[in-house]
Amino acid sequence: MQGISENRRMMTYLGIGIVIKMVLQYPAIKYFTAVGPLLATAVAMLIVLVLVYHHFSHAYGVQLGLMVNPLNKIISASLVMYVIVRALVALIYVWLNPAGRYLAFFALIPAVGIGALVFVILVLKNGVAEEVLGLRVQGLKRKLHL
Numbered sequence: 514m515q516g517i518s519e520n521r522r523m524m525t526y527l528g529i530g531i532v533i534k535m536v537l538q539y540p541a542i543k544y545f546t547a548v549g550p551l552l553a554t555a556v557a558m559l560i561v562l563v564l565v566y567h568h569f570s571h572a573y574g575v576q577l578g579l580m581v582n583p584l585n586k587i588i589s590a591s592l593v594m595y596v597i598v599r600a601l602v603a604l605i606y607v608w609l610n611p612a613g614r615y616l617a618f619f620a621l622i623p624a625v626g627i628g629a630l631v632f633v634i635l636v637l638k639n640g641v642a643e644e645v646l647g648l649r650v651q652g653l654k655r656k657l658h659l
Contacts, residue, residue, distance in 0.1 A: 522568065528563040583644045590635035598628040
């Protein structure tokens with residue numbers, strides 16, 4: 514919302530979210546112990562997202578139905594990337610002891626690179642890159658022979 518000069522409205526929505534989180538925090542901790550703060554944050558942010566979407570749909574005609582397909586493609590690519598990176602890290606940890614901070618960091622470097630590469634290839638192949646970023650992505654697709 515800041516990109517369309519609606520800073521005051523966004524700060525209001527974030528303030529509402531913070532108040533909701535503060536109200537939910539202690540009961541959530543009481544009933545859900547360690548997961549309570551996470552649940553309180555998730556509920557508060559969901560309410561903020563609903564407020565932002567409601568404003569966008571009324572002020573700018575944004576339709577949720579048009580966002581579902583690209584969002585599903587991005588989530589699918591993210592899940593595939595996660596599985597591949599998780600397997601790669603597990604494989605690296607067979608040879609490398611992750612107990613040391615530096616060794617764990619060096620184990621993650623190839624995982625991050627491969628994860629980014631997998632995600633980029635998947636979003637270029639499934640067409641979501643063009644939907645989100647526009648036609649300028651076609652040059653990248655040609656360079657990568659996708």
